[in-house]
Amino acid sequence: MNLLFEYIKYRWKAKGRHGIHSPFIYDFVDKCQRIEFEKDILEARCTLFTRLKKDRRKIRVSDFGAGSRKMRKERRVCDIFEIGSSRGKNGLLLYQLSRFYQPKNILEFGTSLGVGTIHLAIGNPDARIVTVEACKATLDIAIYNFNYLKINRIKTINSSFTSYLDSEIHGVFDLVFIDGHHDGEALLNYLDRLVPYSHEETIFVLDDIRWSDSMFKAYKKIISDDRFHVSIDLFRTGIVMRRKSQRKEHFVISM
Numbered sequence: 001m002n003l004l005f006e007y008i009k010y011r012w013k014a015k016g017r018h019g020i021h022s023p024f025i026y027d028f029v030d031k032c033q034r035i036e037f038e039k040d041i042l043e044a045r046c047t048l049f050t051r052l053k054k055d056r057r058k059i060r061v062s063d064f065g066a067g068s069r070k071m072r073k074e075r076r077v078c079d080i081f082e083i084g085s086s087r088g089k090n091g092l093l094l095y096q097l098s099r100f101y102q103p104k105n106i107l108e109f110g111t112s113l114g115v116g117t118i119h120l121a122i123g124n125p126d127a128r129i130v131t132v133e134a135c136k137a138t139l140d141i142a143i144y145n146f147n148y149l150k151i152n153r154i155k156t157i158n159s160s161f162t163s164y165l166d167s168e169i170h171g172v173f174d175l176v177f178i179d180g181h182h183d184g185e186a187l188l189n190y191l192d193r194l195v196p197y198s199h200e201e202t203i204f205v206l207d208d209i210r211w212s213d214s215m216f217k218a219y220k221k222i223i224s225d226d227r228f229h230v231s232i233d234l235f236r237t238g239i240v241m242r243r244k245s246q247r248k249e250h251f252v253i254s255m
Contacts, residue, residue, distance in 0.1 A: 001213050010235045013252040024230070024243070025251050032100040033253075037092070041122055044149060045091075052081040052113065052145075059137040077113070077141060086116030086179070089255055090207065090237060094177065097203060098123025103174030107197075108132065109161050109190065110180025110207075114142030120177065121151045129153060133180075134160045161186075165193045172199055179207035184218030191222060200242050204228075209238040223250050 017029040037045065055077035062073075081087065086094060098106070098120045104127055106120055111133035121129055133139040136158050146154050157164060161181065176194055178187065191204065198204070209219040219238050223231035226248070232239040233252045 001210060001216060003210060006210055006216075007235065010233065010252060011254075013233075014235075014254040015252065016254050020251070022230075022246065022249060022251070024246060025232070025253070028232070029253060032096050033093075035096045035099050037095065041095075044122075045118075048115075048118070048145060048149065049081075049087060051148075052115075053078055055081070059141070061137060062135040080138065081113055081115070084112060084115055086112075086119060091115060091119045093234070093237060093255075094119040094205070095123045097175065097205065098127065101175070101203060103127055103203065105171055105173045106130070106175045106177070107173045107194075108177045108179070109164075110178070111142045111156065112138050112179075114145045116177060116179060117142065117154060118145065118149060118151065120175070121146075121154060125153075127153065128155070130155045130157065132157045132159055132161060132164045134158070161190055165190070169197055172197055173202060174199075175203045175205065177205040177207070182208055182211045182215060184212070184214035184216075187215065187218045188221065195227065195242075198242065200244055202241065204240045206238040206240065208236065209233075210236065 017026055020026045020029060057077050058074050059077065060073060061075050094116055102124050106127050106129045108117055108120065108129065108131040111117055111131040117129060117131045121127065131154060133142065133156070139156060139158050143156055146152070176198065178190060181187065187206065206219065208215060210216050222228060222240055227242055228240040229246050229248045230241040230243045231250045233250070234255045
């Protein structure tokens with residue numbers, strides 16, 4: 001995967017709100033993407049990030065997916081944070097989605113240090129969040145971070161994604177964030193098994209769609225799937241929704 005070439009293609013195709021005729025996508029661009037962090041949230045976020053950047057503790061990480069290209073099994077917390085996807089624009093996106101669409105039931109695959117989970121939680125303080133993480137060491141740090149910010153509406157599950165899907169899942173989710181494993185076939189499998197626990201307006205957020213050729217091939221297969229009528233390419237992140245009330249259409253949106 002040549003990321004520079006892919007980014008040039010993405011920027012060439014990407015649109016802002018002008019030229020978008022779908023009211024739903026227009027609102028996503030004009031309203032959802034314009035949401036900014038409130039001052040108190042920004043301060044709490046900055047405090048947490050500063051602490052994680054300075055955390056030089058080494059932990060033994062159990063990778064059940066494709067693993068990290070850059071890191072060994074024994075990793076410093078600060079290094080895990082530095083390559084995390086949810087500390088920059090992706091974290092803001094999660095906050096915006098949660099804030100604007102107010103999902104009541106959220107499922108996250110891949111807790112890591114809990115940064116993405118926190119953005120989802122502060123976006124909608126009333127949301128019920130289930131987050132699944134196979135690595136006990138990183139999950140313990142995530143739980144500490146949740147307690148540090150006094151967020152107590154998060155149910156943490158120490159399990160592989162497959163084991164969780166094999167268990168008895170209750171309810172339907174309004175937003176599903178898949179951030180882990182980074183394997184195309186696995187992504188297709190997870191999404192296929194999660195569809196029964198979604199509704200027409202469920203937002204599926206797929207992280208690292210250009211992580212590898214396998215991931216991008218899977219994403220292209222997903223956006224061509226007749227079950228998903230709305231798909232959005234934000235370069236690093238892809239969003240798909242069933243939303244049968246809308247004609248099937250794919251959007252490449254500036255991030």
